[in-house]
Amino acid sequence: MEVYFLILLFVLMMTALGLGFPVAFALPGSAILTIGLAALAGLVFFGDPKVFFAQDGPIEWLSAGVMNFRAIYYDFERDTLIAIPLFIFMGIMLQRSRIAEDLLLTMAGLFGPVPGGLGISVVFVGALLAATTGIVGATVVAMGLISLPSMMRNNYSPSLASGTICASGTLGQIIPPSIVLIILADQLGSASDQASAMRQSLFKQATGEFSMPSAFDVTSTSAGDMFLGAFLPGMVLVCVYFAYILITALIRPSMAPAVPNPLGFTRQFWTKVLFSLVPPLVLIFLVLGSIVMGIATVN
Template structure:
């Protein structure tokens, strides 16, 4: 068998397991362990490479920057389960109701608040889509405008701090040169608010 077959096969198997509905954690971890053993048996990998695994695992567990990631995910889950995001959207919708495109403005505003509260993109998009899309369509918003506003406002969690993306980026940048996650948070506040303002202005202009 030709060299270089191990990595493509491993990725194919991992994606096949994920798309089949297998839990992501077990799909990635199980695939890595299985193909590590297969690579050692076939001679593609050196067994000495596994000696670094405990040290690497402990290093990740001891990383205080990455410690914030599961807490933000938990916060987003709690907002979704408690239906607090739905109540927030209804309240903000009443506030912006008299304005042209008030519901779209409320979606952008709530999306920015959820981004600042959770830092999770998926939770924001799913929550906003399930809550606001039927209401926006009921009030005569076009499908393109409604889905565009929801998707754009949901992705604000990538840049408005605290953001999981910025946390992971700070962890990676710390390898080359020390870049505190606080500096990344400070640098992303103005761009995040600017994006939210532009989204709101566009939604209000189209609805007007």
Template structure:
């Protein structure tokens, strides 16, 4: 009789080979798992009754309110990309810093951070910056490898700087894993870890990465100034002095306000990630509508003012009318909220009409293109979730999870060695697999085990720290050849004089920077845990 654990790891290897061969992710995971479940049943090492958990798992995914944030954040990001916010930011930041040595590289990093906090879509960010900045940087005499590495690395910041789809999905997986870990330890009133905690924990590490990128660029400028020269100030006379800074403020104000509205409402506890994602989707739509016709922007501005008023009323009053006792002041606040809702609805309707009638460079209606992209990306994510659930059920049913737990618990070096091994495995898998496969295959298996293990100080592992370590590691997978998606995105829009080897060599320093960031988080976990502790006490 074959050892079921051996069968389990043959299944894992088969899935990896099929994924690297280019087969669709969701169908590969589900199909491989089902085939090995049937094989295991035929060999009498797997009970098909375990598959009855699969429909319930799908139902749990369908009713998971946290995951509703995924299509809303995707909609927000695609809408902002289509409304050309990135183009304005890149153009104005280039003018602001271009006269400094390395200024264009600094601009790309800053814009990458702003787009990460407002869109969070790696593909759109890399493509936009590749189309706009890469030809300019090469034409201005920048080293091709520095230019390629800067654009690819800055584009991946959307994976770690909240609000991030990766953090939403990782937070959902860690929440389940943390509860399972506590149940296994006999704790039946478990603490929770939420997406809010991961958002708060990821903010400082994300900004730290931006700072490390810029420090590397400064060092590059000092060592090789000819590779990142300053450019002459070519601003037109109409953009001199105060007029220029007014245009900079105009380009920055909208995305910064959207970031504050979305991320701020999550961090201060005013809204859940799903509710904040709804605010972001509406805000992005109104911003696109305003950009379409700024001369007649008053309906949009009215809607924005009404949205701000509603957020303020929600924070200050209990607006539920179905209560036994409602004070006169609260009735006035409820009435004001109704009026503000009508104003917001008017602004949203105007924005939707404008984006529906607005055609982009390809002749597509912006709203239709945004909805199609959102549907395609969301369907891909949720189909992968369903396939990964089947894979996890079969992997656990064959005894793979028990074997992994035994290996991790018996490693010389204890908990830290186990974490190091998991980080190395995730890093290596990032060379060949997408972050979604790693999140849904590896995290459900190893996270419950790691979160039960005892740390050197006698306590258990902080789930926020573990989540941020995994998130930074997953971000690196976008940059590591041969299957780093940021590299593919940049290769697709790079000018002819940029070779694939220029891109591969350019990202090497930034991969090492991200590994250095992981080392800093290892020795300074407070970078990830301080803000959640300050905001939520955990």
């Protein structure tokens, strides 16, 4: 019987998300409705509201709710999570300043004459935006609105064009500063603290000593270390996207034809390229360079 309530939870969740409800309300709302229906079904058919639950029913729900409220309070005290709203704010500022649009138009003129050049420009701009914003939504929306019509007008394959935009938009998940990496570092830190406390308790039970040697401590990984570890895989992924688009364009030119630069490679064009690239590159250096060199930390 419990399986039916799990199916109901999934259906309610997908329905709420499909109707456009915010995720922050759709997920807990679906869980609350499912729990309430399970308790009501147990009370009506079996006379016990906790018959469909593994533990103490309403008492367990109350303690879980208290723990959630405590987690909300303590999560705001974590220094690592402070970086998340600031990175999102930076991404919104870049989106409002239309830097993404200028970059896409300029890079399309620069790489356009190369087979698959429009796709390569989308991946290049996606990597730059990922390294400056750390979020995915703004990147995908900006590139989808600007580059997809241009790629369709130049006879690009719809599957290749849409796949390139989606793939390059998700580079923000791995190329630092990534919000996912910050959350992962925070979760790893919490897990390592719990593991260290448990190990210390076991050490005390086994030896009777309160002080555990540092060699037995469980160390965690900081967000800065996560950034350093994800940078090279992110660059490798960008190069793989470049190679795939270029090879596809060379093997099947009809899928990604070359697009001539209407302005030509004049001094004015190269000046525009310079002024389009300098702001995001400076921002990347200020954010990542300061972290790598130890001038600043994520938390």
